[in-house]
Amino acid sequence: MGIKVGLLGLGTVGAGTAAILLSPLGRHPLLAEVKLAWVGVRSLTKPRQVNLPPEILTTDLVQIVRSPEVDIVIEVLGGIEPARSLVLEAIAHGKHIITANKALIARHGDEIYTAANHAGVYVMLEAAVAGGIPIIQPLKQTLGVNRIHTITGIINGTTNYILTRMREEGGDFGDILAEAQKLGYAEADPTADVDGLDAADKISILASLGFGGRIKLEDVYCEGIRSITKTDIAYAEQLGFVIKLLAIASRDKAHPDQFPPRLSVRVHPTLIPQDHPLASINGVYNAVSVVGEPLGQVVFEGPGAGAGATASSVVADLLQVLAVLKIQVAWSQAGVPDTGLGSKISLLHPLLSCAHQEYCEISTMEELETRFYTRFITSDQPGVIGKLGTIFGNHQVSIESIVQKDIHDKDTREAAAEIVVVTHNVAEGNFRAAIEEIRQLPTVQSISSMIRVLEQ
Amino acid sequence: MGIKVGLLGLGTVGAGTAAILLSPLGRHPLLAEVKLAWVGVRSLTKPRQVNLPPEILTTDLVQIVRSPEVDIVIEVLGGIEPARSLVLEAIAHGKHIITANKALIARHGDEIYTAANHAGVYVMLEAAVAGGIPIIQPLKQTLGVNRIHTITGIINGTTNYILTRMREEGGDFGDILAEAQKLGYAEADPTADVDGLDAADKISILASLGFGGRIKLEDVYCEGIRSITKTDIAYAEQLGFVIKLLAIASRDKAHPDQFPPRLSVRVHPTLIPQDHPLASINGVYNAVSVVGEPLGQVVFEGPGAGAGATASSVVADLLQVLAVLKIQVAWSQAGVPDTGLGSKISLLHPLLSCAHQEYCEISTMEELETRFYTRFITSDQPGVIGKLGTIFGNHQVSIESIVQKDIHDKDTREAAAEIVVVTHNVAEGNFRAAIEEIRQLPTVQSISSMIRVLEQ
Numbered sequence: 001m002g003i004k005v006g007l008l009g010l011g012t013v014g015a016g017t018a019a020i021l022l023s024p025l026g027r028h029p030l031l032a033e034v035k036l037a038w039v040g041v042r043s044l045t046k047p048r049q050v051n052l053p054p055e056i057l058t059t060d061l062v063q064i065v066r067s068p069e070v071d072i073v074i075e076v077l078g079g080i081e082p083a084r085s086l087v088l089e090a091i092a093h094g095k096h097i098i099t100a101n102k103a104l105i106a107r108h109g110d111e112i113y114t115a116a117n118h119a120g121v122y123v124m125l126e127a128a129v130a131g132g133i134p135i136i137q138p139l140k141q142t143l144g145v146n147r148i149h150t151i152t153g154i155i156n157g158t159t160n161y162i163l164t165r166m167r168e169e170g171g172d173f174g175d176i177l178a179e180a181q182k183l184g185y186a187e188a189d190p191t192a193d194v195d196g197l198d199a200a201d202k203i204s205i206l207a208s209l210g211f212g213g214r215i216k217l218e219d220v221y222c223e224g225i226r227s228i229t230k231t232d233i234a235y236a237e238q239l240g241f242v243i244k245l246l247a248i249a250s251r252d253k254a255h256p257d258q259f260p261p262r263l264s265v266r267v268h269p270t271l272i273p274q275d276h277p278l279a280s281i282n283g284v285y286n287a288v289s290v291v292g293e294p295l296g297q298v299v300f301e302g303p304g305a306g307a308g309a310t311a312s313s314v315v316a317d318l319l320q321v322l323a324v325l326k327i328q329v330a331w332s333q334a335g336v337p338d339t340g341l342g343s344k345i346s347l348l349h350p351l352l353s354c355a356h357q358e359y360c361e362i363s364t365m366e367e368l369e370t371r372f373y374t375r376f377i378t379s380d381q382p383g384v385i386g387k388l389g390t391i392f393g394n395h396q397v398s399i400e401s402i403v404q405k406d407i408h409d410k411d412t413r414e415a416a417a418e419i420v421v422v423t424h425n426v427a428e429g430n431f432r433a434a435i436e437e438i439r440q441l442p443t444v445q446s447i448s449s450m451i452r453v454l455e456q
Numbered sequence: 457m458g459i460k461v462g463l464l465g466l467g468t469v470g471a472g473t474a475a476i477l478l479s480p481l482g483r484h485p486l487l488a489e490v491k492l493a494w495v496g497v498r499s500l501t502k503p504r505q506v507n508l509p510p511e512i513l514t515t516d517l518v519q520i521v522r523s524p525e526v527d528i529v530i531e532v533l534g535g536i537e538p539a540r541s542l543v544l545e546a547i548a549h550g551k552h553i554i555t556a557n558k559a560l561i562a563r564h565g566d567e568i569y570t571a572a573n574h575a576g577v578y579v580m581l582e583a584a585v586a587g588g589i590p591i592i593q594p595l596k597q598t599l600g601v602n603r604i605h606t607i608t609g610i611i612n613g614t615t616n617y618i619l620t621r622m623r624e625e626g627g628d629f630g631d632i633l634a635e636a637q638k639l640g641y642a643e644a645d646p647t648a649d650v651d652g653l654d655a656a657d658k659i660s661i662l663a664s665l666g667f668g669g670r671i672k673l674e675d676v677y678c679e680g681i682r683s684i685t686k687t688d689i690a691y692a693e694q695l696g697f698v699i700k701l702l703a704i705a706s707r708d709k710a711h712p713d714q715f716p717p718r719l720s721v722r723v724h725p726t727l728i729p730q731d732h733p734l735a736s737i738n739g740v741y742n743a744v745s746v747v748g749e750p751l752g753q754v755v756f757e758g759p760g761a762g763a764g765a766t767a768s769s770v771v772a773d774l775l776q777v778l779a780v781l782k783i784q785v786a787w788s789q790a791g792v793p794d795t796g797l798g799s800k801i802s803l804l805h806p807l808l809s810c811a812h813q814e815y816c817e818i819s820t821m822e823e824l825e826t827r828f829y830t831r832f833i834t835s836d837q838p839g840v841i842g843k844l845g846t847i848f849g850n851h852q853v854s855i856e857s858i859v860q861k862d863i864h865d866k867d868t869r870e871a872a873a874e875i876v877v878v879t880h881n882v883a884e885g886n887f888r889a890a891i892e893e894i895r896q897l898p899t900v901q902s903i904s905s906m907i908r909v910l911e912q
Contacts, residue, residue, distance in 0.1 A: 016750060020601060026715060028600035029668075030806060126598070132751045134598040141779075142582070142590040144484035145476060145771040212485075259482065277757060280736055294472060294764025295588045301733065301755045308750025315601040323597075323807045327783070350486060351779045 003322055004037040006070035006095070008061055008086060009077040010048060013100050013127065014039070016311030017074060018050045030322050031315070038064045065090035072321055074314060075099040076127075084108050091115045091123075096325075098317045100127035100310055106201035106217050109208070113354050122324075122352050124317035129202040130155050130286040132309025133302040134316065139209040139290070141351045146292030148210045150250040152454075155202045157284035157304040158186045158193035159225050159245040163233075163269075164282040167242065170230050185284060195224035196267040199247040203265060207249035210290065213260025213360035221266040221365050228269050232375065232449050235420050239401065241271035241373075242279045243451065252363050262361045264368050271373050271422075271453040324349045366429035371400070371453035373422050374435070377445045380406065380415040384443050388419065391441075395434035398424040416445065425455050459778055460493040462526035462551070464517055464542060465533040466504060469556050469583070470495070472767030473530060474506045486778050487771070494520045521546035528777055530770060531555040532583075540564050547571045547579075552781075554773045556583035556766055562657035562673050565664070569810050578780075578808050580773035585658040586611050586742040588765025589758040590772065595665040595746070597807045602748030604666045606706040608910075611658045613740035613760040614642045614649035615681050615701040619689075619725075620738040623698065626686050641740060651680035652723040655703040659721060663705035666746065669716025669816035677722035677821050684725050688831065688905050691876050695857065697727035697829075698735045699907065708819050718817045720824050727829050727878075727909040780805045822885035827856070827909035829878050830891070833901045836862065836871040840899050844875065847897075851890035854880040872901065881911050 005021070007014055018039065024031040039052060040061035058064065065073055065086050073090040075097060077083045083104050087097055088111070097116065099105065105112065105125055116123045126136040130153065139151075154160050158180065165176045177194065180186035192198045200222045204215040225245050236243050245267065252262040272279050277299045281287040286304030291297045303309035378384045385404060392399055403420045423431065438444055461477070463470055474495065480487040495508060496517035514520065521529055521542050529546040531553060533539045539560050543553055544567070553572065555561065561568065561581055572579045582592040586609065595607075610616050614636065621632045633650065636642035648654045656678045660671040681701050692699050701723065708718040728735050733755045737743040742760030747753045759765035834840045841860060848855055859876045879887065894900055 020750065025713075026603040026717070031601060133754055134594045137598050138590045138593070141776065142593050142772040143768075145487060145775055146768055147482040257481075261482070277736075280733070292768070294476065295768040296759045296762070296765055298589055298756065298758030301757075303752045303754075306752070309752055312599075312602055312748070312751040316598040319601055319807070320597065323805060324783075327780075327805055349779060349783055351775070 002035055003033060003071050003325055004035050004069050006038040006064040006073045008040045008075045010039055010041045012307045013076040013310045015049045016307030017314045018052060020311055020315045028319055030319055037069050040064050061086055066093050070095055072096045075101060080104055087112060088115055091119050091121055094119055094121060096121045096321050097123045098314055099125050100314055102128040102201040102205060106204045110214060120348060122321050124321060126317045127310045127313035129205055130288055131304040132312045133286055133300045135288045135300050136209060143290055143292060146295045148292045150291045151206050151210050153247045153288040154244055154278055154281050155247050155286050156193055156199040156245060157286060161185045161284045163225060163243060166230060167233050172230055173226060173228060194226055196222040199267040203247035203249055203267060207263060207265050211261050211263060211360055212356060213358050214356050215265060215360055219362035223268040225269050236271050239422060240274055242274055243269055243271055244278060246270040260358050260360045262363060264363045269451050271451055320352055368428045369425050370428055370455045371423050371425055372431050372450060373453050374450045375448045376419045377448060378417050378419060379443045380417045381443055387441060388438060391437050392434050395430045397426045397431050397434050400424050422453060458491055459489060459527050459781055460491050460525050462494040462520040462529045464496045464531045466495055466497045468763045469532040469766045471505045472763030473770045474508060476767055476771045484775055486775055493525050496520050517542055522549050526551055528552045531557060536560055543568060544571055547575050547577055550575055550577060552577045552777050553579045554770055555581050556770055558584040558657040558661060562660045566670060576804060578777050580777060582773045583766045583769035585661055586744055587760040588768045589742055589756045591744045591756050592665060599746055599748060602751045604748045606747045607662050607666050609703045609744040610700055610734055610737050611703050611742050612649055612655040612701060613742060617641045617740045619681060619699060622686060623689050628686055629682060629684060650682055652678045655723045659703035659705055659723060663719060663721050667717050667719055667816055668812060669814050670812050671721060671816055675818035679724040681725050692727050695878060696730055698730055699725055699727055700734060702726040716814050716816045718819060720819045725907050727907055776808055824884040825881050826884055826911045827879050827881055828887050828906060829909050830906045831904045832875045833904060834873050834875060835899045836873045837899055843897060844894060847893050848890050851886045853882045853887050853890050856880050878909060
């Protein structure tokens with residue numbers, strides 16, 4: 001049938017995508033019907049990993065998104081501009097969009113989907129979250145028959161790599177980050193990864209698909225891994241936990257019947273039990289757990305990045321769109337009249353298009369019910385634990401375990417005590433109020449860390 | 457739009473399916489458009505877990521599959537007959553089919569898909585393999601852009617439960633099977649599960665979808681877990697492995713360009729490294745690993761059985777078919793003429809329909825390249841290991857590790873030696889030839905076990 005594709009970008013993912021399209025043998029037979037019509041690049045002379053006919057390369061990306069010869073535009077440029085403008089221009093010209101750009105969708109998904117629904121085109125984004133793991137399609141199509149309760153993911157490979165090495169080697173965050181940068185697992189500016197911003201983009205996309213409402217990115221709580229120390233990792237280990245940077249979206253249990261549901265959406269380091277399915281996801285691997293009713297829990301794991309894995313998801317989206325276009329062509333040959341642009345929206349495949357209009361209400365972190373791990377340094381005096389326990393009790397914070405270890409203050413060399421507390425589920429607001437009161441105790445020298453523990 | 461569903465069977469899965477359809481709130485909005493028109497049961501008076509209007513219950517299942525009021529038939533009866541006849545009759549009457557019946561599809565898929573393609577209807581089977589895990593849809597739709605190399609699954613919950621308890625408790629197969637039967641995790645006649653037949657049904661379905669050709673069930677090698685002993689589980693542990701019943705379908709590397717590909721398809725107990733993603737899948741949980749190019753490895757895990765999990769997959773299939781019917785209705789309202797039954801096949805959604813006509817060629821087990829764990833009891837004489845090593849070497853069997861332990865023969869109480877050998881990848885035929893020669897050695901009292909080790 002000869003569906004024509006315009007590819008914007010020929011970096012790692014773009015080259016991986018072209019490589020699949022250039023060798024369809026042994027893959028889904030529909031891929032043989034795709035023609036790579038145009039590839040937009042910055043430089044025509046740069047050496048490439050894939051062999052493309054030179055006449056399809058162009059530096060004029062605007063021409064690609066306007067070309068009547070192009071049916072589907074694949075955007076793998078990354079970043080906000082010019083990706084946003086090109087995608088909107090492509091939509092205005094009736095092209096279907098496939099993108100791997102989580103930052104673009106998380107920030108401008110609203111504008112893009114509104115334009116796409118008006119134009120009657122698809123915007124597909126399997127590659128935007130968790131690389132090669134097929135998670136977008138199941139959330140949109142298969143798992144959606146469930147009432148989703150929670151989506152929990154390790155969806156940033158860089159931070160998972162750093163935390164895995166810190167655990168395995170007992171190293172410090174700064175040293176391992178530097179190593180990761182040297183090895184190419186972390187960017188020169190690691191902010192988006194280590195401060196959780198990339199994971200926030202991705203969980204806002206997963207939450208939107210899983211819960212059926214749009215998400216404002218600024219509502220997503222975001223805390224990175226810079227403050228995680230090897231001491232906390234060791235204590236966590238001893239208590240039966242592993243520390244992971246989790247991205248979590250969960251239905252607010254206090255408002256079960258709201259639609260779109262009221263959610264808690266957040267990214268933060270989290271202690272998870274060592275036998276939890278996400279505890280064994282190590283290195284740059286990603287995984288996403290989905291809990292729903294009546295399904296229970298399913299977990300998807302796989303490579304979260306890389307040319308091949310991400311390209312696999314890009315082309316999977318292409319296959320979805322191809323299949324629908326193929327039916328449309330078949331129907332059209334059977335005599336269906338062209339109904340014009342305006343009426344196309346009702347003819348979009350309802351599991352591929354995205355019709356959410358309303359925003360999900362997002363709970364504040366103070367309302368969250370979670371558990372906490374916290375570590376104090378106190379002077380080595382009798383009665384300290386009693387005082388901590390009393391203050392926690394006054395704030396309805398119930399303690400699950402408490403460990404005290406004699407240490408020496410690293411500056412004064414005076415005897416001190418290190419106290420590690422793990423709570424049961426508590427309202428985060430109550431916990432913070434208790435911590436503020438504890439901070440005033442003269443015997444408490446410092447509160448070294450406060451890390452959430454996966455709620456029970 | 458009012459799509460009408462006829463449900464055949466109201467057992468565990470049927471009741472779970474009805475429960476979802478009766479409470480669409482908070483699920484995918486399309487589900488609100490389904491009407492449960494008829495439910496076929498054996499007894500009208502039996503008390504049920506779901507509240508259904510009594511007038512939609514009937515014991516006349518043939519009437520349901522012929523009814524002009526029914527668009528989609530959900531078959532959750534299990535077993536071959538009357539399921540097969542009812543499904544074929546439903547197809548002949550133009551109904552789309554959703555089934556959870558792996559035995560039916562593995563044995564009669566050929567006949568059923570041929571009829572369905574002729575009639576222009578879908579046959580959907582997400583619930584037939586791995587309960588609530590969405591694995592069928594990814595294999596048909598998302599992962600298919602890859603050249604699939606290997607599909608490896610823990611897809612029988614009963615055997616995984618038994619092996620997990622044997623490992624955790626050091627118990628014997630017979631005792632734990634009896635316990636599992638008492639607890640309802642194993643059937644009174646456990647043959648289909650413990651002898652690997654159920655897993656063979658399921659891997660033949662996964663292989664067919666993943667590799668794009670039909671599979672003859674009788675070509676699937678099948679070995680169960682009856683011969684696994686606590687001694688072997690303990691040795692495996694010591695060597696860094698866990699024993700799991702794996703179902704494996706892999707592309708024959710010696711014939712990389714054949715299409716449909718030449719495959720090895722088999723079910724057998726397997727030693728897998730403790731850090732393999734499938735090693736931590738315990739109890740009744742299922743998991744499926746898919747390795748492809750360029751994707752790498754993805755793993756899906758979740759509940760392999762149960763009312764809610766299986767019903768989730770049944771209704772997920774229903775959602776897929778609904779969505780396509782909805783587009784057809786939209787197009788039809790836009791003026792498409794009815795093209796008649798005969799021409800419908802070309803109008804089926806190409807990712808939902810199944811067009812495989814050819815059979816995959818299946819390699820023999822002798823051709824398989826795999827690793828082996830084997831345990832011998834020999835008399836306690838010098839030179840035994842040397843003789844074993846020589847014979848293995850003569851047959852091109854390269855040894856990775858060898859452990860010898862002094863024991864006493866349990867009958868004669870005479871001193872004996874227990875020797876455990878793990879090989880590198882070898883041709884199974886060569887290994888078996890070596891074993892036959894070793895069996896003739898007068899010093900070898902018995903070959904207690906031979907278990908495959910996941911190949912490198």
